[in-house]
Amino acid sequence: MGGQEADRPRHVDNPYAARGASPTLDGMEWDRLFEDLEDQVASGWEAERAALDAETERLRIARLDLRTRLGALVDEGATVAAVLTDSTRVHGRLRAVGADWTAVQPQGAPGILLLPSHAVELWALDHGALLSSSAAPAPLSPLRERLTFGFVLRDLARRRSGVTVRTRSGTVLAGTIDRAGSDHLDLALHDAGAPRRARAVAGFRILPFASVLSLGTDGPAPSLG
16 A cells, blocks of 8 residues: 555645736737837837938938039029129029039020139028939039030130120120130120121230139020030
């Protein structure tokens, strides 16, 4: 008998055996745990994506040049004010941008003003135009990239267009461009708005491009597209 009693399995009092599953491990708690983890992962992904987008935008802006932004304003037909290095303000619609110049059609005037890049101290424009000019604009066309200030002046010389030139010293000269080199122009002086006639020419001037602040055309604006 003693041996049989010893071989019988003894009952062990297990306090957990009669209890149900832990309330922290039931189905609803697991669902909430998974939802919380998913939210944390999603938030982490969103933060990482936002940081990446911000860095990408900073790199894009860092590569953006002024000509590209001005070109975007041309496409919009934006009205701007150019402040020149002598504090002269030119108000009008931005018409074209070239390799080293911009063209503005002054308000209430039929012609255009060509502004060499070195002559513009700053551009004044509204906040909407400022933002749109940097919002991933298209780059200038390869053709427009090659249109230098001298190229445009040679075209004006070919057309025999009358011009008015303002220099860095404040001198204003009217006449016709006879020829334009790589860094200067020859100007035949005569009354503004008058055709170039030998008897009307009062003299000649050679002007370095570096001395030109603005060059306005007489009559309708030529095509700069």
